[in-house]
Amino acid sequence: MAVEFTLNGEWRDFAGDPRTPLLDVLRDGCRMTGTKSVCRAGFCGACTVMVGGEPVPSCQRPIGMLEGAEIVTIEGIAPPEELNPVQRAFLEHDVVQCGMCFPGMVITLTDFLRRNAAPTRSGIKEALSGNMCRCTGYERIIDAVMSIRETETPAAEAVSR
Amino acid sequence: MMTWGTARKSGISPLTSPETVDEALELLAGGGPDTRAIAGATWIMRGPTRGEPVPARLVALNRIAELRGVEIGALSGRIGAMESHDRIARALPEAADLRALAVAAGASANPGIRRLATLGGNLCAVGFVAADLIPALMCLDARVEVATPEGRRNIDMTEFMAMRRAAGPFLVVAVRFGRSGFRTAHARTPARDYPVSIASLSMATDAEGRIADLRLAVGAVEADAKRWAGFEDRARGQAPDPAGMAALATEFSADFTPVSALDAPGWYRLQVLPVLVRRAFEQIRREG
Amino acid sequence: MNMKVDPRTAVMDMPRRDARDKVTGRTRFMVDMAGSDVLRAVVVRAGSGAAKVLRIDTSAAARMRGVRGIATAADAPQLHGVGVMDQPLFVRDRIRYPGEPICAIAADTLEQARAAAAVVVVETEEMPACLTMAEALAPGAPLLHPDWKSYECIVDGVARGGNIAWEGKVVRGDVDAAFARPDVSVVESCFRVGRQSHFPFEPRGAVASYEDGRFHVITSTQVPWTVRAVTARVMGVHASQVRVTVPPVGGAFGLKFDASIEPMAAILAKKTGRTVSLVNSREEETQTCLCRENADIWIRSAITPEGKIAGREAVVLMDAGAYGGEQIFLSTMTAHTLGAGYRLESVRMSSRVVYTNTPPNGAFRSCNGAYNSFALERHTDEICEKIGMDPMAFRKLNVLSDGDPGTTGQIFEGDVLGPMLDRMEALRERTGTREHRAGDRLYGLATTVGTWNIFVGPSSATINLNADGSVTLITASVEIGSGSITQGVPQIVAANLGIHPSKVIVKGADTDAAGYDMGTGGGRTVVSMGAAATAACEVVRDKLLDTASELLQTPPADLVLRNGRVEIRDRPGSGTTIETVIARAEQTKGPISGSGAFTAPQSAKAMPGCAAGHFFDAMDLPVFIVHEAEVAVDPDTGETEVLAYRVVQDVGRAINPRAVRGQIQGAVIQGIGYGIHEAVTIGADGGIEQTGFETYHMPLAQDAVKVEIDLYEGAPSCGPMGTKGIAEVAIMNGGATMACAIANATGKRVQQLPLTAPKVLALTCGIEPVLDHPHISRRWSDNILR
Structure with missing residues (x-):
């Protein structure tokens, strides 16, 4: 019995083993590789996607539990050829290094800013406690987020559509 | 990396999503030995990193309406087993007697996991030593509504901790607790991520400010969290002086046989326990 | 023609x-390249440590559903290694560590490959194991490599033998005499x-795939040319039969400075005739990680009444794990890290690489420097405590300055560390201290110094000028x-050619397109590849100016490249566009391209006879750091x-100051991780427990x-435009500074890293046993092979 869900606004189905983590459905099934497979245990956040309007680690979601769910991945967080404010801030502040953690960082922080328009540095760090980065030492990421807080509303539409 | 249990050929789907508790129990009972209920799935899905394959058959509980709800009244509260840590932390009202539970739900793991991991999963994940909610619920003297094929039972946390390793199929439906005038605190170390020692405290004082009643539950020290009866007995009637309470905790810490694991050796879990007891009493004193 | 380019034109915060x-998820890393047409492979690994192999049978696995091919030891006849060829690709007659590869299986799906792996039969007989260096060095210890003498070694006459895979040593001056002086204080430390x-x-x-009789390996590596060489070597084919290309790499930090499972993928590609993806699971990656090695260090110094260092001796034991690997090369770095930074009247050091029945170690950003600086700086603070001298004053008195000899007798140029210490004090003055934030916790502050060498070495680059005025830079850098x-x-490149860097197209690393390069690591790319690219620029620039000279009727010497134009010197806006010149050249002489090369300038010289068993005796390009931390210990x-x-x-010279600061920030947090968070432990079977x-707890x-950062510019450098490598060394003193600051906060003798909370509590409670290293003789000469 296939599982049906929406992926970045489009109906999809998956007919394989319903225990398969959403992460693998995205990467292997849909060949959408922006969602990164890193720790597969809910610690690193590199596979974070929006499920039902909340950012969660996709490695921890058996696809069988997601019948009818609305899923938004990094590929759908902003319209093609456009960047959302978090992505733009990361570019402007030259924050990126190896880049593997950034799709997850973008998802988590986009949602976080939607809920917290004027966060503190420590608030941002707390929000990132499930998004690890091995390269950057985090502070530049925080700087980038601080630069856009309150000044703009992140592309909430793209997240919750 | 995922490794899968086998036995797909039985005709039963590897993942079923029942809509009632009875249906779920039936699936659990009839699914064979390698069948597990999943709630938030965060313990089972990361099983492969512990060398435990994902079970052959999963019974997902996310479509059972009865397992939902955070209802906090003036006299009592009920939290459905499928409520996530995040939902619990956001739904609990600001109240001294619920403070420990709110901290436990709001500070565990990381935000993504808190959105998934449930109360029921926390209660049932045997082997997950760092569960925050269990000692907090012990302090509330919570009772657990357990459904088995034989029927429903309401049991206290201590009894639940013993029965949760039981072979037969069961589900946690909800926890219930009475509201009290007790003040509560939840102290853990490290303060973020997963704790290696937890002291959850709830306490009422008499007119002289002495401890009239208290419950102290300790988590992440032994394999299962437990109420520290020895400490509670000795602390009653004393002044809730944090340093004195810490000294008492030190004196009777032989009540525990701590587990050693990669995140902390046993001696460390025990060594910091009196500190956490002190901090819990300090929090209560500070917050009045 | 070696025309001077104003280096300031290269300086910009280019994003x-x-x-x-990367922020939109479009980047395709190696792990993203396994579509449905690609076979998936797994490595079958040894479940236990030291054992004799009685039988390996893959016949049942070969019959499993979906299995397309199995690579075994028979497919990889040759040993490989760094310096000493001691390692087989797959286990042969003995297993030396848990997780050692037995064979690799390719199947249609990952699940099928795993199912097949589960039925591979491996019959073994347990053998006595050496899990620690103390055990491996004990008299009568079982030998991991009884045939060590037969191994091919890149140089003759190196001291090695038994469980000692390699030994480097350095001796300068009369150390015995220094310690015999009646007026010296002797300070001895174990770490x-x-x-x-x-x-x-x-x-x-x-x-990997096999196309037209050649292997094509797409891999996540820092060293495409090494992967090419090792892949060919183990299979016994000519290196020209292997092509290596590298997409963006999702983090490396030294781990990817060795070939690892690439040859297995190549073998499977040939055997199956299909494209094969072989990727470590996170558990495999963790449990077979070529870690920064564990080490035991003994160091002793004779200090004069004035606080100078009359003599120093040390023994460093580096755990190679089951195979020599990078540790053999890195043993050289002890002289240049533990032996560095301070003026030593006499010195002797032994740096020994020891085999144990544990997973092999490897290279990690600042390699053994990260712990040698810990040992050196804690030892320095122990000296200061013993002689009652302020740690900053001691450092200012003793750090190397212009004309001082280093440990191997190399004469250092420039007065760098001293002024850097002054700059640290000024930085602290500017930022203020944060003692008030410690509250009722223990407050500590420490300042440490560190020295690293930029591994300049061979690099080559080619530059093609394109008709649109852009240039294509072809290298094997990653x-x-x-x-x-x-x-x-x-x-x-842009500064050399007078164009904007966005006009420089960077071709991804491809050994079929680019010439040899030693690899991306060791802080060497901007220096070595930058120098090779500069040399290539000189070639194309000469060609450009030559053609432009005809066009503009002006001698080449009077022409400059500026703002995308060839202009007449001192006449901005004159001349013509670079596109015009390129078009003209295409017609008259053919398209413009040029190649350049670079290798270590060999200008730095050690004192003859000082060093033995070293891969290099003198540092080509020393680089220095001063770190300072304030901590609060609960x-x-x-x-x-x-x-x-x-x-x-x-x-x-920081040509991209913002990017430099970003690297320093990231490296420091990784260094703090090394200091206080990250612990690898070895279990009873010799395997990594995490x-x-x-x-494994990363920050x-x-x-x-x-991190508050002050970039010290202007120290001597052979790098192009005065650059030095910056990303490697920035991690180096994280552990040292954490250790010294925690020792300062707690007043305890810190002897070990990492200083996780349980370790620090054990120290403050006085229950941490004192480390004494009974397996290191107090008579230095007992610690060298004869």
Whole structure:
């Protein structure tokens, strides 16, 4: 019995083993590789996607539990050829290094800013406690987020559509 | 990396999503030995990193309406087993007697996991030593509504901790607790991520400010969290002086046989326990 | 023609060209390249440590559903290694560590490959094991490599034998006489460090195919040319039969400085005739990580009444694990890290690489420097305590300055560390201290110095000028996240050619397109590849100016490249566009391209006879750091909070200051991780106990602190435009500074890293046993092979 869900606004189905983590459905099934497979245990956040309007680690979601769910991945967080404010801030502040953690960082922080328009540095760090980065030492990421807080509303539409 | 249990050929789907508790129990009972209920799935899905394959058959509980709800009244509260840590932390009202539970739900793991991991999963994940909610619920003297094929039972946390390793199929439906005038605190170390020692405290004082009643539950020290009866007995009637309470905790810490694991050796879990007891009493004193 | 380009024209905060795709998820890393047409492979690994192999039977696995091919020891007849060829690709007659590869299986799906792996039969007989270096060095210890004498070794006459895979030593001056002086204070210290695991977010792996009789390996590596050589070597084919290409690498930090499972993927590709993806699972990646090695260090110094260092001797034991690997090369670095930084009247050091029945170790950012600086700086503070001297005053008195000899007798140029210490004091003055934030916790502050060598070495680059005025830079350098080949080198090229760096197209590493390069690591890319690219620029520039000279009727010497134009000197806006010149050249002489090369200038010389068993005796390009940290230690839990962290770093010239600061910030947090968070432990079977992110604790965002950075420019450098490598050395003193600051806070004798909360609490409670290293003789000469 296939599982049906929406992926970045489009109906999809998956007919394989319903225990398969959403992460693998995205990467292997849909060949959408922006969602990164890193720790597969809910610690690193590199596979974070929006499920039902909340950012969660996709490695921890058996696809069988997601019948009818609305899923938004990094590929759908902003319209093609456009960047959302978090992505733009990361570019402007030259924050990126190896880049593997950034799709997850973008998802988590986009949602976080939607809920917290004027966060503190420590608030941002707390929000990132499930998004690890091995390269950057985090502070530049925080700087980038601080630069856009309150000044703009992140592309909430793209997240919750 | 995922490794899968086998036995797909039985005709039963590897993942079923029942809509009632009875249906779920039936699936659990009839699914064979390698069948597990999943709630938030965060313990089972990361099983492969512990060398435990994902079970052959999963019974997902996310479509059972009865397992939902955070209802906090003036006299009592009920939290459905499928409520996530995040939902619990956001739904609990600001109240001294619920403070420990709110901290436990709001500070565990990381935000993504808190959105998934449930109360029921926390209660049932045997082997997950760092569960925050269990000692907090012990302090509330919570009772657990357990459904088995034989029927429903309401049991206290201590009894639940013993029965949760039981072979037969069961589900946690909800926890219930009475509201009290007790003040509560939840102290853990490290303060973020997963704790290696937890002291959850709830306490009422008499007119002289002495401890009239208290419950102290300790988590992440032994394999299962437990109420520290020895400490509670000795602390009653004393002044809730944090340093004195810490000294008492030190004196009777032989009540525990701590587990050693990669995140902390046993001696460390025990060594910091009196500190956490002190901090819990300090929090209560500070917050009045 | 060697025309001087104003290096200031290279300096800019150019943003990364790869950032947009990385934040939108479009970047395809090696791990993203396994579509449905690609076979998936797994490595079958040994379940236990030291054992004799009785039988390996893959016949049942070969019959499993979906299995397309199995690579075994028979497919990889040759041994490989760094310096000593001691390692088989797959286990042969004995297993030396848990997790050692037995064979690799390719199947239609990962599940099928795993199912087949489960039925491979491996019959073994347990053998006595050496799990620690003390056990391996004990008299009568079982030998991991009884045939060590038969191994091919890249140089003759190196001291090695038994469980000692390699020994480097350095002796300068009369150390015995120094210690015999009646007026010296003798200070002796023992230290131990555990392993550090890189945890790159992208694990090691490869996607391989076999096309037209050649292997094509797409891999996540820092060293495409090494992968090419090792892949060919183990299979016994000619290196020209292997092509290696490298997409963006998802983190490396030194882990990917060796070939690992690439040859297995190549073998499977040939056997199956299909494209094969072989990627380590996170558990495999963690449990077979080529970690920064654990080490035991003994160091003793004779200090004069004035506080000078009359004599110093040391023994460093580096755990290679089951095979020599990078440790053999890195043993050289002891002389240049533990032996560095301070003026020593006499010195002798032994650096021994020891085999144990544990997973092999490897290279990790600042390699053994990260722990040798810990040992050196804690020892320095122990000296200061013993003689009652202020640690900053001692350092200012003793750090190397212009004309001082280093440990191997190399004469240092320039007065760098002393002024850097002054700059640190000035930085502290500017930022203020944060003692008030310690509250009732124990407050500590420490300042440390460190020295590293930039591994300059062979690099080559080719530049093609395109008709549209852009240029294509072709190299085998890899983008590992440091930005050196996507920011640094293009900026150098652009400045040389008078164009904007965005006009420099950077071709991804491809051994079929680019010439040899030693690899991306060791802080060498901007220096070596930058120099090779500069040389290539000189070639194309000469050709450009030659053609332009005809066009503009002006001698080449009077022409300059500026703003995308060839202009007449001192007449901005004159001349013509570079496109015009390129078009003209295409018609008259053919398209313009040029290649350049670089290797170590060999200008730095050691004192003859000082060093033995070294891969290099003198540092080509020393680089220096001064780190300072303020910490608060919770005496109740042993947790350390880093309140402040300051860095003064010798960067030569920062051509992209913002990117340099980004590298320093990231490296420091990794260094703090090494100091206080990250622990690898070895279990009873010799295996690494940690399995992934749950059990290995890397710094989280809440553990980070904003590093205050002062870039020290102007120190001597052979790098193009005065540059030095900056990303490697920046991690080096993280562990040292944490250790010294925690010792300062607690007043305890810190002897070990990492200083996790339980370790610190054990120290403050006085229950941590004193480390004494009984397996290291107090008579230095007992610690060298004769």
